[in-house]
Amino acid sequence: MSLAAEAFVSQIAAAEPWPENATLYQPLKEDQILLSDSASSLAVQTFLRMCGLPVLVSCRANAEYMSPSGKVPFIHVGNQVVSELGLIVQFTKAKGHSLSDGLDDVQRAEMKAYMELVNNMLLTAELYIQWCDDYTATEISRPRYSSPYSWPLNHILAYQKQWEVRRKMNAIGWSGKSLEQVYEDVSQCCQALSQRLGTQPYFFNKQPTELDALVFGHLFTILTTQLTNDELAEKVKSYTNLLSFCHRIEQAYFKEHDRESQSGSSRHSKGSLP
Amino acid sequence: MGTVHARSLDPLPMQGPELGVQADDMDLGEPEQEEKQEVLENKDVVVQHVHIDGLGRTKEDILTYEVADVFRAKNLIDVMKKSHEARQKLLRLGIFRHVEVVIDTTEGADALPNGLDVTFEVKELRRMTGSYNTMVGNNEGSMVLGLKLPNVFGRAEKLTFQFSYGTKETSYGLSFFKPQPGHFERNFSINLYKVTGQFPWSSLRETDRGVSTEFSFPIWRTNHTLKWEGVWRELGCLARTASFSVREESGHSLKNSLSNTVELAGYTGGDVSFLKEDFEIQLNKTLFWDSVLSTSLWGGMLLPLGDKPSSIADRFYLGGPTSVRGYSMYSIGPQSEGDYLGGEAFWAGGLHLYTPLPFRPGRGGFGELFRTHFFLNAGNLCNLNYGEGPRAHLSKLAECIRWSYGAGIVLRLGNIARLELNYCIPMGVQSGDRICDGVQFGAGIRFL
Numbered sequence: 001m002s003l004a005a006e007a008f009v010s011q012i013a014a015a016e017p018w019p020e021n022a023t024l025y026q027p028l029k030e031d032q033i034l035l036s037d038s039a040s041s042l043a044v045q046t047f048l049r050m051c052g053l054p055v056l057v058s059c060r061a062n063a064e065y066m067s068p069s070g071k072v073p074f075i076h077v078g079n080q081v082v083s084e085l086g087l088i089v090q091f092t093k094a095k096g097h098s099l100s101d102g103l104d105d106v107q108r109a110e111m112k113a114y115m116e117l118v119n120n121m122l123l124t125a126e127l128y129i130q131w132c133d134d135y136t137a138t139e140i141s142r143p144r145y146s147s148p149y150s151w152p153l154n155h156i157l158a159y160q161k162q163w164e165v166r167r168k169m170n171a172i173g174w175s176g177k178s179l180e181q182v183y184e185d186v187s188q189c190c191q192a193l194s195q196r197l198g199t200q201p202y203f204f205n206k207q208p209t210e211l212d213a214l215v216f217g218h219l220f221t222i223l224t225t226q227l228t229n230d231e232l233a234e235k236v237k238s239y240t241n242l243l244s245f246c247h248r249i250e251q252a253y254f255k256e257h258d259r260e261s262q263s264g265s266s267r268h269s270k271g272s273l274p
Numbered sequence: 275m276g277t278v279h280a281r282s283l284d285p286l287p288m289q290g291p292e293l294g295v296q297a298d299d300m301d302l303g304e305p306e307q308e309e310k311q312e313v314l315e316n317k318d319v320v321v322q323h324v325h326i327d328g329l330g331r332t333k334e335d336i337l338t339y340e341v342a343d344v345f346r347a348k349n350l351i352d353v354m355k356k357s358h359e360a361r362q363k364l365l366r367l368g369i370f371r372h373v374e375v376v377i378d379t380t381e382g383a384d385a386l387p388n389g390l391d392v393t394f395e396v397k398e399l400r401r402m403t404g405s406y407n408t409m410v411g412n413n414e415g416s417m418v419l420g421l422k423l424p425n426v427f428g429r430a431e432k433l434t435f436q437f438s439y440g441t442k443e444t445s446y447g448l449s450f451f452k453p454q455p456g457h458f459e460r461n462f463s464i465n466l467y468k469v470t471g472q473f474p475w476s477s478l479r480e481t482d483r484g485v486s487t488e489f490s491f492p493i494w495r496t497n498h499t500l501k502w503e504g505v506w507r508e509l510g511c512l513a514r515t516a517s518f519s520v521r522e523e524s525g526h527s528l529k530n531s532l533s534n535t536v537e538l539a540g541y542t543g544g545d546v547s548f549l550k551e552d553f554e555i556q557l558n559k560t561l562f563w564d565s566v567l568s569t570s571l572w573g574g575m576l577l578p579l580g581d582k583p584s585s586i587a588d589r590f591y592l593g594g595p596t597s598v599r600g601y602s603m604y605s606i607g608p609q610s611e612g613d614y615l616g617g618e619a620f621w622a623g624g625l626h627l628y629t630p631l632p633f634r635p636g637r638g639g640f641g642e643l644f645r646t647h648f649f650l651n652a653g654n655l656c657n658l659n660y661g662e663g664p665r666a667h668l669s670k671l672a673e674c675i676r677w678s679y680g681a682g683i684v685l686r687l688g689n690i691a692r693l694e695l696n697y698c699i700p701m702g703v704q705s706g707d708r709i710c711d712g713v714q715f716g717a718g719i720r721f722l
Contacts, residue, residue, distance in 0.1 A: 061525070062522075062525025062526070065508075065509075065524040065525035066522060066524045068514060076518060079518070081518070081521065149526065149528065150545045151543065153526060153527075153528040153544075153545075156506070
């Protein structure tokens with residue numbers, strides 16, 4: 001986040017209280033949304049529930065293009081539009097709701113570092129598996145991404161997205177990696193998270209923070225999404241404390257609401273946790 | 275008329291077989307040879323040969339149709355008239371730089387005593403020509419660079435590439451045109467284009483990439499065009515402060531349409547579906563003292579088919595110095611936070627009185643291009659709920675009419691464009707409309 005973006009968000013946000021009709025926009029749940037976007041969306045929803053802020057979820061085929069930064073999810077609060085978890089945390093903080101107030105500076109730095117780890121490792125691995133693995137791209141990613149559009153626009157947009165992600169992978173040096181190496185990286189990331197979590201209920205003290213929301217979003221989505229094979233889910237499952245961490249958060253924040261809540265019950269996923 | 279040797283329609287002095295008379299010869303020769311005059315109009319002639327000289331890459335088969343009529347001429351005047359018409363037809367193919375006609379008597383073994391040879395001396399256009407123009411449209415200007423390849427394969431096909439950079443839109447396109455040999459009015463063209471436009475009144479940015487094919491053919495006395503168009507349309511917000519209604523319309527869509535004045539989209543594929551019609555009527559009447567009373571009426575309707583709502587890029591817009599004067603550009607009708615969203619139905623009417631400038635300065639010269647202008651404009655734009663009947667629609671269009679009146683000066687540019695400077699008083703302003711009362715300047719081609 002640039003300084004200017006932070007200042008902008010804080011100034012405008014502070015004025016009004018959180019409205020009842022705040023809405024979160026994401027791609028269509030049944031047919032369109034992919035693993036990485038679903039994980040990001042779940043992370044934001046979990047964070048807002050942890051803060052006790054109500055939000056409606058609206059699915060739009062053009063959510064990605066509606067977003068000011070091109071990334072989903074984004075929230076429409078009052079007359080502001082904010083996308084991505086980092087900026088949304090900043091935005092809610094300006095409105096007076098924060099989960100990480102109780103942390104001291106060292107812990108806050110640590111939290112930021114782990115959030116960066118999840119974004120750089122887990123999210124990138126998800127994108128790699130979706131778009132750089134030919135089999136997954138052909139069977140799952142391209143058909144789902146282009147499902148709202150008619151021929152030939154669907155092919156054009158799907159390939160455009162694939163090339164864009166592959167270029168990004170090139171730029172960060174992941175294009176040389178093989179699928180096995182990517183699974184290894186995921187495993188290592190989960191190990192680091194598992195070690196930090198230890199036997200605690202949440203990553204910091206007994207209160208959840210945005211790091212918990214982010215980790216839950218990604219891990220839960222990985223565990224409940226059907227890909228071409230189960231290897232990714234297996235890597236996560238091998239760390240039992242992460243598994244119980246996900247159960248715990250699901251129980252605490254999602255089970256108490258309706259069955260139709262957004263905890264990943266799409267045809268694309270296998271339902272609730274094993 | 276061009277260079278036709280045998281120019282005069284008066285009786286020519288006969289000078290033996292040489293009917294091609296130069297103008298200066300004629301002047302010198304006339305007084306002495308008056309006794310030998312023969313009136314040639316009544317003399318029967320037969321056109322034996324028609325030559326076309328100067329062809330390079332043009333294929334002859336398309337030219338035979340254009341000059342075929344010349345053979346049917348029965349007398350000299352007819353020959354001259356028909357060869358003039360043939361010359362026009364050859365020029366309209368767009369492949370010759372100039373065409374000259376030479377009419378001469380036939381010579382040679384099979385020559386008849388009243389036989390004539392008609393020769394068309396043509397000069398083909400260069401293989402590739404470039405052009406640079408500036409264009410003025412409705413309150414926008416643009417610079418156009420063009421590259422044209424006329425007569426690419428020899429049968430009057432034309433390949434054009436055009437790049438246009440303007441205040442509102444930037445576009446480039448490639449176009450291929452082919453007429454049917456012998457029937458130039460029946461032709462088809464294929465276009466590929468990309469247009470990027472910015473519309474600040476809606477905070478909207480639109481990029482269209484499209485392909486279209488057009489068939490033109492005359493039916494009885496009218497000319498019809500049938501056009502199929504496929505456009506990949508991408509909408510986006512122009513600024514971070516765009517209203518949420520405009521933000522909701524961002525994204526990609528595919529429009530697939532057939533049109534023939536009426537546009538029907540969606541039945542040949544794509545995800546945008548509607549039926550769109552619009553019309554323009556204008557009536558002018560000259561009154562006393564060179565003043566002209568003009569009335570015009572515009573209207574249009576967009577009917578979405580299926581259950582998808584209409585897209586912001588297909589709706590009609592109203593207002594501005596070229597439509598209802600006194601209002602800002604396209605700033606009438608439904609809006610959201612200052613961004614104008616357009617409407618599905620509109621009507622607009624204007625009543626104008628044009629008079630020459632008072633005291634007629636510069637009569638016959640530059641001053642003739644100016645007129646003073648008194649106007650009354652009215653119009654309305656709204657979205658329709660198609661579940662209600664036409665009576666509800668008409669009453670909706672009839673309530674809250676925006677109108678304006680005023681006076682100003684009009685300058686005519688060429689035969690096409692107009693500049694106007696008006697003092698406008700807008701009335702019937704509804705909340706949400708943006709007005710431009712007082713002095714308003716407009717430049718364009720199509721005015722209400």
